[in-house]
Amino acid sequence: MVNSRFSVAIHILSLIATTSDKSQLTSDFIAGSVNTNPVVVRRMIGVLKKAGLLTSQPGIAGYELLVEPKDLTLLALYHAIDGPEQLFAIHDEPNPDCTVGRKIQRTLEGVYTSVWHAMEEQLQAQTLQDVLDQLR
Amino acid sequence: MVNSRFSVAIHILSLIATTSDKSQLTSDFIAGSVNTNPVVVRRMIGVLKKAGLLTSQPGIAGYELLVEPKDLTLLALYHAIDGPEQLFAIHDEPNPDCTVGRKIQRTLEGVYTSVWHAMEEQLQAQTLQDVLDQLR
DNA sequence: ACCTGTTGTAACTAGTATAGTTACAGGTTT
DNA sequence: AAACCTGTAACTATACTAGTTACAACAGGT
Secondary structure (H helix, E strand, O other): OEOOHHHHHHHHHHHHHHOOOHHHOOHHHHHHHHOOOHHHHHHHHHHHHHOOOEEEEOOEEEEEEOOOHHHOEHHHHHHHOOOOOOOEOOOOOOOOOOHHHHHHHHHHHHHHHHHHHHHHHHHHOOEHHHHHHHHO | OEOOHHHHHHHHHHHHHHOOOHHHOOHHHHHHHHOOOHHHHHHHHHHHHHOOOEEEEOOEEEEEEOOOHHHOEHHHHHHHOOOOOOOEOOOOOOOOOOHHHHHHHHHHHHHHHHHHHHHHHHHHOOEHHHHHHHHO
């Protein structure tokens, strides 16, 4: 199973999108909602900042979204947090002297690409706004 | 990224399906093609045996498929090797006193379920025979 | 000026998963 | 008996995740 960073990122962005009192939005407050450590939150927010999804200023409480929730697809978010592009690992260096070993990697890549593509379509079809709607 | 066991399982089954000389099919031989340790192969084969996909006998070289490659979908194989049902981890115990924290888990489950379902469809659409065809 | 509270990072740690390895009991064949 | 095999338990190296401590730098109030 893939790590929980994608889940945490969605949680953080949801909180920022729905909290009107920005001064309340400290990494400590967010960590209290996510149930993790403030540093974990700040670390993830650093990634989201680099991706241009939000802003913040050192020393000042509060984060601000730079994108409209309806314009942020979960696929874009997935790419922003640099989740794995490959879902399934392929074993290294199968034996090239073997009929199967010689072509298995390319074959598996094809299989996994089709699977990954189907996943991408689902992530593309859902936005942060859809998540917010379901949180009401 | 998910582990490489699914890839190794497909590799093993492909070898068994395409090797006519069964006495050649030792865990050592298979490990040489996959490029891993014979024990890793026997371990995986133990799982596939329990799932009823193949047979073998202690002391005797050779494995035999119990299913027709065209009847074995990659989804069935995936379930057989007990890969993770959930793709993305959801963080534990978000704060129930928070509007977002209270509903985030259920919401994320919905999102991930739709993604997982798309994946299942792709895996269901491909069989071991399809893999064998691509290996030629 | 100082104190408190904040962000942003680096560095370390505990826990866990993966895959490789060693070892060995027990079956089979010659 | 010897050589080979399967099946399994147990240990190890490596890597990743998430939690944690620590601290530099910044902001705002008193």
